[in-house]
Amino acid sequence: MxxxxxxxxxxxxxxxxxxxxxxxxxxxxxxxxxxxxxxxxxxxxxxxxxxxxxxxxxxxxxxxxxxxxxxxxxxxxxxxxxxxxxxxxxxxxxxxxxxxxxxxxxxxxxxxxxxxxxxxxxxxxxxxxxxxxxxxxxxxxxxxxxxxxxxxxxxxxxxxxxxxxxxxxxxxxxxxxxxxxxxxxxxxxxxxxxxxxxxxxxxxxxxSVPRQALAQWLSTLPAAEKDALLLRVLEGPEPLLGAELLHRFREAQPREQGSQSAGTRRTVGELRDAAEAHEAERERREAQKAARARVRELEALAPRESEVWREVESLFATRNSNDHQRGVQLLVDLRDLAQHRGTLADFQRRFADIRERNARRQGLMRRMDQAGLG
Known part of the structure; x- marks a missing residue:
């Protein structure tokens, strides 16, 4: 292998x-x-x-x-x-x-x-x-x-x-x-x-380093040192020259505040616990966002409910497996819409009729069952 x-x-x-x-x-x-x-x-x-x-x-x-x-x-x-x-x-x-x-x-x-x-x-x-x-x-x-x-x-x-x-x-x-x-x-x-x-x-x-601060620092360099730097530029490309100057500039500045204090440092176990909590919170927010998006989809579907039922019938009338899969997905949408509106009993009656008329089509029945429509 x-x-x-x-x-x-x-x-x-x-x-x-x-x-x-x-x-x-x-x-x-x-x-x-x-x-x-x-x-x-x-x-x-x-x-x-x-x-x-x-x-x-x-x-x-x-x-x-x-x-x-x-x-x-x-x-x-x-x-x-x-x-x-x-x-x-x-x-x-x-x-x-x-x-x-x-x-x-x-x-x-x-x-x-x-x-x-x-x-x-x-x-x-x-x-x-x-x-x-x-x-x-x-x-x-x-x-x-x-x-x-x-x-x-x-x-x-x-x-x-x-x-x-x-x-x-x-x-x-x-x-x-x-x-x-x-x-x-x-x-x-x-x-x-x-x-x-x-x-x-x-x-x-x-x-990024403010241009004014960098210019102020450069003005403090001795003239001979600046001439030497210019000569290095003229002699040929030096990919690290800019990094070298920025390194020197930062070394000349007061140390920035904002570093983490020793007293707030966590153990590996505490970090893992915090990561699990963060993951749970992220998944909760993502689920809420997905739920809100689903409600918007269903509300957009509501004005077309009758049309969608007819589309399901038309798709199931073909012998195309892709049409059947599309029809099953529309049934899932109609069921979710009924649950959202509190009209699930009406959906179940219409769905039972479709299922009865297609009871001998084992492939279609299997698709419905796999979609949780059984």
């Missing part, structure tokens, strides 16, 4: 040289290799390369998916632009780890879910997750908190009876973000758990 493994590496900060592409080609004859991308798909066999080593040498992002439920995501950041100490509260052995080289900090998110429902194609995942790397460069730690949640969702902390305490909840965790939702899905973290966790710190995520 074939399996499925997907490996995709991405070079962001600099393109690969021809020599580097050649070295990668020797690792796999089936790979799709460009100056910024290295992709392998395996249905039999395994990749001969070491993803950790390739990340240290060449790449800034990596994603891996396997049909048996293993998933991995890595980001490589310049060490000068990210303080590893910021990540320490969120690290969980075998789930969210950090390693450093001379020039880089490398994050690894990993989960193994044995009962994963089938496999998901790997293409497209890295592009949807890549914005999280830039967010980390700007000091946004929400991805790391979700990585910690993934470890907790997989049972880490249960050995203490669920008493393991969460790290600080970053601001903005509850805000809508396609990349954070993609990360939660990638790591099998329920969004109800993320939403419940976010309630501990309602402060908004940091917004």
């Amino acid at each position: 074939s399996t499925y493994q997907y490996y995709e590496f991405k070079a962001v900060d600099r393109p690969l040289t021809s020599a580097e592409q050649g070295a990668l080609g020797r690792l796999s004859s089936r790979a799709d290799i460009t100056s910024t991308r290295f992709v392998n798909v395996y249905n039999y066999g395994d990749f001969r390369g070491d993803p950790d080593r390739l990340m240290e040498q060449y790449f800034d992002a990596f994603v891996y998916l396997a049909s048996w439920g293993s998933r991995e995501l890595q980001f490589r950041l310049p060490r000068r632009l990210f303080d590893p100490a910021l990540a320490q509260p969120y690290l969980r052995e075998d789930f969210l780890s950090l390693r450093t080289t001379r020039d880089h900090v490398i994050f690894k998110f990993r989960v193994d879910v044995e009962d994963a429902d089938g496999w998901t194609e790997g293409a497209g995942w890295l592009e949807s997750l890549l914005p999280l790397r830039e967010a980390l460069l700007l000091g946004d730690l929400r991805a790391l908190y979700i990585g910690w949640l993934a470890a907790s969702e997989c049972g880490i902390g249960d050995e203490e009876g669920g008493e393991d305490v969460e790290p600080p909840v970053p601001p903005g965790l509850g805000e809508s973000s396609e990349e954070l939702q993609a990360l939660a899905e990638f790591l099998f973290v329920p969004m109800d758990l993320v939403a419940a966790a976010a309630k501990a710190n309602p402060a908004p995520a940091s917004e």
